[in-house]
Amino acid sequence: MTIPERVCVGAVIGAFGINGEIRIKSFCSDPKSIADYDQLTDETGEKTFNLKIIGPIKGGFSARVSGVRYRDQAENLKGIALYVQRNEMPNLADDEFYYSDLINLTVFDTGGIELGKVMSVNDHGAGDFLEIKAFGQKNLALLPFTKKSVPTVDLKLGRIIIDPPNGVFDNNEAEEPPSPKNYLELGDE
Numbered sequence: 465m466t467i468p469e470r471v472c473v474g475a476v477i478g479a480f481g482i483n484g485e486i487r488i489k490s491f492c493s494d495p496k497s498i499a500d501y502d503q504l505t506d507e508t509g510e511k512t513f514n515l516k517i518i519g520p521i522k523g524g525f526s527a528r529v530s531g532v533r534y535r536d537q538a539e540n541l542k543g544i545a546l547y548v549q550r551n552e553m554p555n556l557a558d559d560e561f562y563y564s565d566l567i568n569l570t571v572f573d574t575g576g577i578e579l580g581k582v583m584s585v586n587d588h589g590a591g592d593f594l595e596i597k598a599f600g601q602k603n604l605a606l607l608p609f610t611k612k613s614v615p616t617v618d619l620k621l622g623r624i625i626i627d628p629p630n631g632v633f634d635n636n637e638a639e640e641p642p643s644p645k646n647y648l649e650l651g652d653e
Contacts, residue, residue: 470509470547471564474498479538480526486538488515488546489524499527504546513546561617566609570623571596574615579633582624585609594624598633605632 474490490498498504499517506513518526532538556562563585571579571594580598587593592609607613607628616625 469550470505471550471553471562472507472545473501473504473548474546476541476544476546477524478542479535480521482535484532484534484538485518485526485528486532486541487521487524488527495525498525498546501548501552504548506544507547509547511544515546559611561619565619566594566617566624568622569617569619571598572623572625574625574627579626580605601633607632 473492474488476486477489478487479485480487488498490496492498496517499515501515504513504515505511514530516528518528520526529538529541532541553562566582566585569582571582573579578599580596580601582594583597583604584595585592586595594607594609594614596605596607598605605628607626613628614624614626618624
């Protein structure tokens with residue numbers, strides 16, 4: 465498995481004020497730590513940003529970027545995702561993972577049967593969930609990212625082994641409606 469060279473740690477969500485400040489949303493576990501990175505880049509890696517947090521605001525932080533002095537310059541940055549080099553990110557404990565490391569891992573059950581691939585990782589407030597594109601299923605399967613449901617993550621082999629709760633991988637294809645009967649059945653009375 466290839467681990468990405470750069471990881472998205474935030475995004476510019478708009479301008480703030482009239483003096484070139486921007487609104488940013490941080491994706492870091494400690495949101496303020498986005499300003500700790502020496503250099504942030506855009507998705508292509510061509511544009512660089514030196515960021516200084518001014519303070520918290522609704523939905524993120526107000527910040528200054530070197531070279532941006534006017535509101536129209538700040539507005540032009542809206543929508544830019546902010547990336548850092550992977551080697552600048554802190555090392556994690558053995559049982560912790562960056563979301564980006566889990567995407568595209570192959571999913572196997574405890575019996576060794578390949579079930580699909582991890583499409584994304586989300587936290588909607590109830591903990592982390594893996595969205596898995598499972599073979600033979602129309603919809604994505606949502607699996608809680610817990611030790612019980614995901615006992616093994618092997619980044620070197622590019623796979624995870626799961627023990628899903630009942631119902632997560634039931635086939636959810638639309639079923640054919642029952643055909644109408646053109647006969648009567650004799651009941652048991």
